[in-house]
Amino acid sequence: MTDIAAIILAAGRSTRFAGRSDSATKLVAALSGKPLVRHVAEAALLSSARPVIVVTGHQGAEVEAVLQGLDVSFAANSDYATGLASSLRRGVAALPATCAGALILLGDMPLVSVALIDRLIGAFERGLAEDAPAPLAAAPVRAGERGNPVLLGRDLFAAIATLEGDRGARSLIDSLGPRVVECLVEDDGALVDVDTREALRMLDGA
Incomplete structure (x- = not known):
């Protein structure tokens, strides 16, 4: 077993959800009676990923x-307004040196399952054990589309440190070719995020 951490990105301003007059973050909005980000954190904690680090920023308290x-554990990102890349950098900087990789979970994707998280970790670990070039990342694929979360190996951490603005891990993964382990999944949670209040209402009524 290798040490794979989980980083939950929970620092953004949620502008599409909040609207101009509301500064609250969508991550504390309730789905089935539980805050969105708590769904994500509990799934991470039930998985084999450790430690679980939550990157906060807007409405961090x-x-x-x-x-x-x-x-x-929490890692505060004072630069959250500059975009997603700053939260990725902050999360990776908070990882223990023993981590061989980190799952990047989005705080607004509450349907990501424990099984999906552990499947990605298992696929990445099996790739590390093979004689072929070691994988650099792992990602779920649902109906031909790459989803989330993604697992980034330690060899990508230096590249993450150079990201700026709203560039996330996808820009790195798309350039890796066969060194990305793709897990074909039937789990809709890999593609479902909550960007608007209407999306939350629809999900809550599903």
Whole structure:
């Protein structure tokens, strides 16, 4: 077994969800009576990923409050307004040196399952054990489309440190060719995020 961490990105401003007059973050909005980000954190904690690090920024105190009692650590990103890349950099910087990789989970994707997380970890670990060139990442593929979460190997951490603006891990993964382990999944949670209040209402009523 290798040490694979989980990084939950929970720092963004949620502008599409909040609207101009509301500064609250969508991550504390309830789905089935539980805050969105808590769904994600609990799935991560039930998986084999350790440690679980939550990157906070906008409304960070509120995010931390809804995660009280969970065995997660927090990494505050004061540069969250510059875009997603700053949160990725902050999360990776907070990882223990023993981690061979990290799953990048988005705080607004509450349907990602424990099984999906563990399947990605298992696929990555099997790739490391083979004689072929070691994988650099792993990603789920649903109906021909790459989804989330993605697993980034330690060899990508230096490249993550150079990302700027709203560039996320996808820009790195798309350039890796066969060194990405693709897991074909039937799990819709790999593609479902919550960007708007209407999306949350529809999901809650599903």
